Amino acid sequence: MSSFLVCYGTGEGQTARIADRIVDALGERGHDATAVDADEVPTDLDVGDYDAVLVGSSIHAGKHQSEVVDFVTANREALAERPTAFFQVSMSSATEEGAAQAAGYVEEFLEDTGWHPDRIAQFGGALRFSEFGFLKRLLVRQVVKRSMPDVDTSEDVEFTDWQAVDDFANDVAAFVEGRLGVAAPDGGASGADGQSE
Template identity: 40%
Template structure:
């Protein structure tokens, strides 16, 4: 099977996730291409692929514009083949805010017209070392408010890699059926 992975990233964690998906898909014997929706080469012919995985992160309660544009422009093609959506957010990492993370996906689906066969809510990362002072203070407040250690100023990853691996396996199985 030929699988396309399209991602949108702000701080790099979703790119890391897309690369992990690609490695997993390839390791299971499938051909794979990875494209950044924010780059000009993201204009790919979906007809060359039997399955598509789209991954996008949430910032300020919205998925990246490039991912929204990609899903909207290709919604008919995405709906006509097995497709999956990985939504990456801090809200997805915490049990009490997962409904919020699901709302972001619901809004995305309604806006774009794409109905992915499967979706995964996946925690992202905080990268204090890359934030300016204001961003760092805001993120620290949010992280500390939710009871997670953030006072050391170190970067922290919230991605559940096992959940991602299981999701990829389930998606490939369903795509082959």
């Protein structure tokens, strides 16, 4: 069994849901995984206490959460000493047309932090119109109608591919198991069903 830290930054909750899903998938492989919001990192948290670290951040107005950037920058040396992975959540990743923009966000994050994770993934986010204030809801609907005309903006929409999240978690776990020379306690099987919870 290996220990995993999943540190994430979330704007409206979707990245937190993805981090929890990754923790579940790692747990199903028999590993000990803990999710921590970068905005609420305990003062006594030591990256060195974990065998591997995953970091996730959403994109808002073209930027990653500053808390995530600060976490990675402050822990860059410890991250370099263990297997790591980065996952990004954005609306750009929800469409093929946005793929290049999403990749650019990743490159900018890695350049800004000087970090070189072993694995990288990009996931589509969600639009929770029901949770937006009137003005934000109006603005986001206008943007979505221009960029994603087929999307029904009268209800909340989720673009996260949960099977891709499970596959990423299992890929990272297999990489860590190989790098650390440990087998998954249950033989590496994953029971994740790819369904949103």
